[in-house]
Amino acid sequence: xxxxxxxxxxxxxxxxxxxxxxxxxxxxxxxxxxxxxxxxxxxxxxxxxxxxxxxxxxxxxxxxxxxxxxxxxxxxxxxxxxxxxxxxxxxxxxxxxxxxxxxxxxxxxxxxxxxxxxxxxxxxxxxxxxxxxxxxxxxxxxxxxxxxxxxxxxxxxxxxxxxxxxxxxxxxxxxxxxxxxxxxxxxxxxxxxxxxxxxxxxxxxxxxxxxxxxxxxxxxxxxxxxxxxxxxxxxxxxxxxxxxxxxxxxxxxxxxxxxxxxxxxxxxxxxxxxxxxxxxxxxxxxxxxxxxxxxxxxxxxxxxxxxxxxxxxxxxxxxxxxxxxxxxxxxxxxxxxxxxxxxxxxxxxxxxxxxxxxxxxxxxxxxxxxxxxxxxxxxxxxxxxxxxxxxxxxxxxxxxxxxxxxxxxxxxxxxxxxxxxxxxxxxxxxxxxxxxxxxxxxxxxxxx
Amino acid sequence: xxxxxxxxxxxxxxxxxxxxxxxxxxxxxxxxxxxxxxxxxxxxxxxxxxxxxxxxxxxxxxxxxxxxxxxxxxxxxxxxxxxxxxxxxxxxxxxxxxxxxxxxxxxxxxxxxxxxxxxxxxxxxxxxxxxxxxxxxxxxxxxxxxxxxxxxxxxxxxxxxxxxxxxxxxxxxxxxxxxxxxxxxxxxxxxxxxxxxxxxxxxxxxxxxxxxxxxxxxxxxxxxxxxxxxxxxxxxxxxxxxxxxxxxxxxxxxxxxxxxxxxxxxxxxxxxxxxxxxxxxxxxxxxxxxxxxxxxxxxxxxxxxxxxxxxxxxxxxxxxxxxxxxxxxxxxxxxxxxxxxxxxxxxxxxxxxxxxxxxxxxxxxxxxxxxxxxxxxxxxxxxxxxxxxxxxxxxxxxxxxxxxxxxxxxxxxxxxxxxxxxxxxxxxxxxxxxxxxxxxxxxxxxxxxxxxxxxxxxxxxxxxxxx
Numbered sequence: 001x002x003x004x005x006x007x008x009x010x011x012x013x014x015x016x017x018x019x020x021x022x023x024x025x026x027x028x029x030x031x032x033x034x035x036x037x038x039x040x041x042x043x044x045x046x047x048x049x050x051x052x053x054x055x056x057x058x059x060x061x062x063x064x065x066x067x068x069x070x071x072x073x074x075x076x077x078x079x080x081x082x083x084x085x086x087x088x089x090x091x092x093x094x095x096x097x098x099x100x101x102x103x104x105x106x107x108x109x110x111x112x113x114x115x116x117x118x119x120x121x122x123x124x125x126x127x128x129x130x131x132x133x134x135x136x137x138x139x140x141x142x143x144x145x146x147x148x149x150x151x152x153x154x155x156x157x158x159x160x161x162x163x164x165x166x167x168x169x170x171x172x173x174x175x176x177x178x179x180x181x182x183x184x185x186x187x188x189x190x191x192x193x194x195x196x197x198x199x200x201x202x203x204x205x206x207x208x209x210x211x212x213x214x215x216x217x218x219x220x221x222x223x224x225x226x227x228x229x230x231x232x233x234x235x236x237x238x239x240x241x242x243x244x245x246x247x248x249x250x251x252x253x254x255x256x257x258x259x260x261x262x263x264x265x266x267x268x269x270x271x272x273x274x275x276x277x278x279x280x281x282x283x284x285x286x287x288x289x290x291x292x293x294x295x296x297x298x299x300x301x302x303x304x305x306x307x308x309x310x311x312x313x314x315x316x317x318x319x320x321x322x323x324x325x326x327x328x329x330x331x332x333x334x335x336x337x338x339x340x341x342x343x344x345x346x347x348x349x350x351x352x353x354x355x356x357x358x359x360x361x362x363x364x365x366x367x368x369x370x371x372x373x374x375x376x377x378x379x380x381x382x383x384x385x386x387x388x389x390x391x392x393x394x395x396x397x398x399x400x401x402x403x404x405x406x407x408x409x410x411x412x413x414x415x416x417x418x419x420x421x422x423x424x425x426x427x428x429x430x431x432x433x434x435x436x437x438x439x440x441x442x443x444x445x446x447x448x
Numbered sequence: 449x450x451x452x453x454x455x456x457x458x459x460x461x462x463x464x465x466x467x468x469x470x471x472x473x474x475x476x477x478x479x480x481x482x483x484x485x486x487x488x489x490x491x492x493x494x495x496x497x498x499x500x501x502x503x504x505x506x507x508x509x510x511x512x513x514x515x516x517x518x519x520x521x522x523x524x525x526x527x528x529x530x531x532x533x534x535x536x537x538x539x540x541x542x543x544x545x546x547x548x549x550x551x552x553x554x555x556x557x558x559x560x561x562x563x564x565x566x567x568x569x570x571x572x573x574x575x576x577x578x579x580x581x582x583x584x585x586x587x588x589x590x591x592x593x594x595x596x597x598x599x600x601x602x603x604x605x606x607x608x609x610x611x612x613x614x615x616x617x618x619x620x621x622x623x624x625x626x627x628x629x630x631x632x633x634x635x636x637x638x639x640x641x642x643x644x645x646x647x648x649x650x651x652x653x654x655x656x657x658x659x660x661x662x663x664x665x666x667x668x669x670x671x672x673x674x675x676x677x678x679x680x681x682x683x684x685x686x687x688x689x690x691x692x693x694x695x696x697x698x699x700x701x702x703x704x705x706x707x708x709x710x711x712x713x714x715x716x717x718x719x720x721x722x723x724x725x726x727x728x729x730x731x732x733x734x735x736x737x738x739x740x741x742x743x744x745x746x747x748x749x750x751x752x753x754x755x756x757x758x759x760x761x762x763x764x765x766x767x768x769x770x771x772x773x774x775x776x777x778x779x780x781x782x783x784x785x786x787x788x789x790x791x792x793x794x795x796x797x798x799x800x801x802x803x804x805x806x807x808x809x810x811x812x813x814x815x816x817x818x819x820x821x822x823x824x825x826x827x828x829x830x831x832x833x834x835x836x837x838x839x840x841x842x843x844x845x846x847x848x849x850x851x852x853x854x855x856x857x858x859x860x861x862x863x864x865x866x867x868x869x870x871x872x873x874x875x876x877x878x879x880x881x882x883x884x885x886x887x888x889x890x891x892x893x894x895x896x897x898x899x900x901x902x903x904x905x906x907x908x909x910x911x912x913x914x915x
Contacts, residue, residue: 012537013531015502015535015553015554016510016535017532017534017538018505018511018514019511020507020536021507021511022506022507023508024508025512044484045483045484045608046483046512046603047485048481049487053512053515063914071481074604074605076604077572082562091478094832104497106505106506106571106572107573109577110542110577111576137505137508137537138506138537138538138539138541138573141507142508179666202752320872355638365529367560379743386529389522389528389529411638
């Protein structure tokens with residue numbers, strides 16, 4: 001069935017209430033995925049708060065990863081901030097820095113600080129490599145920043161010559177461009193799967209990545225982009241420069257039975273591990289079924305219930321099939337905050353193949369999402385804490401909080417990918433459902 | 449004391465002199481950056497109900513303050529989430545300017561959200577390219593239903609403090625001339641969205657209880673969840689009082705100058721004397737001394753046991769008040785005063801030269817009232833890298849504590865210097881202000897003494913200091 005309506009929310013609006021941060025944040029997120037690095041924010045001190053937030057998103061360890069800021073003020077905007085940048089880089093020599101990324105904010109880029117030249121000039125004076133990343137906020141949103149940073153990493157840290165190819169090896173790209181608040185769980189699942197299929201991960205761009213891993217990037221046979229929101233640019237570069245082939249490109253990420261099975265089969269085919277893939281699928285599905293039998297799978301709130309998805313493309317696109325196919329929900333609205341060019345086409349294919357007809361909103365901001373929810377009036381929303389607030393006046397009873405920002409702290413990483421991921425999502429639904437169902441009214445006083 | 453760890457040791461007055469004369473450079477090291485002017489200006493405005501900000505900047509600045517302040521404030525205060533909007537400036541706007549887009553965005557915000565107030569905030573981008581936000585605000589004011597203000601709040605344009613002060617200054621444009629004074633009515637000023645480390649709702653609640661206790665009425669808490677209407681009539685309140693002298697001081701001075709609203713200049717109500725002073729500072733100008741005396745007597749009697757506990761805990765001790773994580777500089781000085789009241793010798797640790805510079809008017813006010821405690825600055829707070837600073841400061845504080853036979857540490861549990869300690873950051877320890885604060889602090893102090901010998905856990909040691 002064809003989509004009834006596809007709207008690009010960002011195109012018409014002048015006034016935006018965004019779900020995303022800017023390019024500086026995305027670049028900082030990416031840089032902070034490198035173990036033992038130092039990220040120097042060439043910016044006023046407010047932008048440093050974005051670097052702090054990125055630090056949290058990458059689960060960086062503050063005993064080994066450093067964040068610094070040039071704290072630009074009016075003087076540096078009027079007279080230029082290259083001097084203070086140079087001074088801060090030199091001061092960092094007293095720290096245990098293995099690699100320094102210099103990320104730049106709007107101010108210094110507009111006034112024309114030549115960050116590239118400063119880094120080039122100072123490189124002989126410091127023992128750590130300097131990687132400048134021009135990622136001013138006005139260059140785009142956080143996903144654009146991830147692309148910019150990945151490109152800078154490939155440019156500065158990956159050797160031009162590929163060397164030998166490691167058989168059955170893979171480079172993982174953009175695992176952090178994923179609105180699952182503990183996306184490290186998804187990454188861990190992918191790593192487990194690859195290991196079981198006998199593959200080697202030569203580098204992850206970027207999470208807990210050792211600086212020396214960059215040298216191995218050209219040795220990869222294939223790359224997997226673990227996001228539908230960012231990373232395609234880097235995958236294209238890897239293909240163009242080093243002949244690293246992208247795997248699973250046109251497949252939704254592995255959320256739900258069908259998506260997970262397709263993804264695993266494709267990976268098995270690439271790695272010559274078809275039997276391993278089939279074994280994983282059989283065992284994984286059996287585990288989910290058995291767990292649901294034993295612990296109970298609540299059907300009544302889900303069965304043919306009109307539902308909305310408000311998420312990024314990484315979670316939102318594959319979630320659609322999981323909800324419609326596995327949980328018998330009827331998706332009436334898909335509101336994507338972001339998504340790469342391919343993600344829209346992928347979503348259209350999914351909608352057609354599932355025979356559903358949700359309204360689709362692309363590039364949604366908070367206003368567009370709220371407005372769409374108001375019009376669609378679903379009975380449940382798969383989204384974030386923002387939607388929990390947004391639907392309060394709309395009378396929509398259930399908001400399952402699965403994507404960032406959440407109002408719940410998670411100490412343990414929970415995957416959405418794979419079979420345990422399905423159980424994790426079902427667990428969130430069950431708890432949020434119970435939370436909403438529980439009465440807040442006290443009708444009489446206890447006697448104990 | 450190991451001199452290699454000490455950057456300054458003297459009195460508050462001497463430290464202020466050194467900062468003013470440039471002998472101590474009031475600069476924060478690269479890794480310790482408070483928010484910029486834009487963030488802090490937003491923080492103030494975010495404390496106004498039904499205010500739609502239109503941030504003339506890229507998405508990053510917008511989502512960041514929405515996430516850090518708006519969402520957090522909503523969760524903490526239980527108020528509804530309202531929009532945080534921007535023009536989403538891109539490269540084209542930077543090259544060609546974005547005033548037209550801004551005007552359209554303001555109109556769109558008005559149509560979508562029906563706010564009482566729209567505030568245009570400029571960011572680094574719009575500030576540098578010279579977009580005239582004030583003129584856009586003036587133009588928009590004729591085309592929309594809401595009141596419209598503009599605030600130049602480029603992040604590079606000033607320190608974090610200037611954002612608060614400029615936002616308070618801009619809000620005065622919403623105030624009507626002072627005509628008929630609302631007798632017995634008080635504005636609580638200097639508040640922001642909450643919760644910040646310096647501003648807890650429970651403390652504000654206690655302040656409001658004290659005001660009501662003497663028979664006065666509160667017009668509004670500016671800007672701690674106030675309405676535009678409360679701001680509009682704030683100039684007609686009989687008096688302004690601050691929840692914290694430091695944060696309220698600028699708005700208090702400005703409203704006194706522009707509207708003639710008297711301002712009760714008192715410190716924070718920590719301990720019996722400062723609480724009494726705070727209450728009388730409000731009661732006397734309102735002619736409510738008798739009610740206030742009676743209220744103070746009743747409340748004091750109710751916490752007499754707790755006051756005795758605090759005296760027992762503080763008497764004869766050297767109180768080490770370390771502020772880099774919490775309680776912050778002004779609360780630290782208020783605590784120093786309270787410690788002295790209970791018979792202790794206070795030593796304030798790590799009052800950063802940066803914060804001294806930013807708070808000079810408040811510090812001079814406190815000095816003029818005879819509050820001049822001993823101050824120690826350690827090299828730890830100047831260490832580059834936040835982890836280095838934290839681990840190093842723990843060693844510094846432990847070294848200082850070991851110099852005294854009878855030290856009592858007051859601050860954050862991030863440090864555990866091996867002496868009795870009063871944890872000022874526990875969520876169940878608020879309010880710290882007023883009489884309820886006395887009750888809470890007595891409980892915490894007693895627990896601190898009782899459990900002084902307990903060691904720092906292996907878990908915390910390894911997490912916090914990397915041991």
